[in-house]
Amino acid sequence: MDIDSGETKSLSNLKNVSTYNTAQKMRAAMSHQYGRVFKHGMQPFTENPIKPGTYNGNPSMSDDISQYMISLRRRKVRGGETVVSAKAMEEKTLEALYKYNLQYLREANAPSYSEAKKGKRGDGNGEGIDSEGKSTWAGCNVRMMLWFFYTISFLCLLRCDEALRIRWEDISVEEWLDDGEKSIRLKVTLPFRKTHQTGGVLPFYLYPDRQRPHLCPVTAFCVWYNIVSTRFGSCTGYVFRKRTGKNGVSADSGESLSHASLMESFKNNLMDISVNPDPYGTHSFRRGGAQWLAMVKRWPYRNICSWAGWSDNLDNPATLFKYLLSVVDAPIVKREEYMDPHRLGGDKCGVCGRSCPCA
Structure with a gap:
């Protein structure tokens, strides 16, 4: 729905329909407004067991909103919108x-x-x-x-x-x-x-x-x-x-x-x-730097997280892997080359001199 005119937007014209990323930003703004300004915190929105009919927590964190966002993303993808991250720099x-x-x-x-x-x-x-x-x-x-x-x-x-x-x-x-x-x-x-x-x-x-x-x-x-x-x-x-x-x-x-x-x-x-x-x-x-450190410099994931300033206790591994994997990134190895015994190596290491894929 167009918030200015109140009319339903046509799904045939995707240029006039907001993207899923816009919906995410709207939800984030809502979460901030209720959490910080209205002092509701970031706890899930649940009914108060002592006072039925009253609720505690952040409305943006309710189950209904979470389910809606999941459904919205599926509808966006089916409608032709591709929700992807920025392509990693090579x-x-x-x-x-x-x-x-x-x-x-x-x-x-x-x-x-x-x-x-x-x-x-x-x-x-x-x-x-x-x-x-x-x-x-x-x-x-x-x-x-x-x-x-x-x-x-x-x-x-x-x-x-x-x-x-x-x-x-x-x-x-x-x-x-x-x-x-x-x-x-x-x-x-x-x-x-x-x-x-x-x-x-x-x-x-x-x-x-x-x-x-x-x-x-x-x-x-x-x-x-x-x-x-x-x-x-x-x-x-x-x-x-x-x-x-x-x-x-x-x-x-x-x-x-x-x-x-x-x-x-x-x-x-x-x-x-x-x-x-x-x-x-x-x-x-x-994103490109994280992939370069992992694939070319062969840093352990813990070192990459520490260098980038990500979570010290690694309680959210998705933070790292969303930078390492994406459909928009060019594959480093072709599908048919993974198990090829004659697969060519990469650039030689300046320290050990090895260039084989197992280096």
Whole structure:
């Protein structure tokens, strides 16, 4: 039913029908209103045995609402709506983004695009392809900022709002001995996390990665740090700043990059490398990072949960597995290859040198 007109919506036109995700958000808002504002808590809504006809608990947590949500999801799926998570970001996609964006870093002083370099074909906003075949929706500065965002979000399994709130003061550079040679590492201490809103956020330690330059957080940090310090004289305030124009970021260090602007830039970047951006979202980095740590780095699940800040006592294993498995993710192994004795191995491990599937 349309809440404005009071008329029943036509199921034949799914564009005018709210999605199941919208229903989930409505229920979450209702739960918060009754639980926090009206002080009903988060207990199930049940009849008071002492006073029949009166009820205790949160109405949003009633059996009727729970059954309705389950039934609603079935009807949505039958009606053609696919309820899925954002597609996990793959390492090869990040590598392709890195290689494409890297060519802009070689431009001297990373100038803003002039009117003369706007595309031969555009969309009315001056965005298109220039004479050298480069996409003109953003220049070097914006792309290097996005590279650092991609890297830190992927490696630290960060939510979008957690990454966008990072300030320069939250990142410290520490000396580190790499096989006896002096090197540096990054210590990232988040000021806020959804699961640690009262403090106690453990820091992330990030090291150089020479084997995978597209996933090297130290290089991405240094490049973006040099750009910001060169343009503004110092690095203060938010790390990821508001975009201004094609290739600029705000001089106001208190203006952070918005979620909408990030999503627009991210999807444009995916189209640069001919990847369909529709299945992806900002949660793709968190999901992709979890899968990469499990499948490529072969971390134990307990370590992944501890690193990501998930439940310490592992009382809800679905929290992890919903990130590892989804129908929208590309399968790592084809169905016919699982038991194939001649199945090819993957990339060689830099430590042990093994590449077999059982490594």
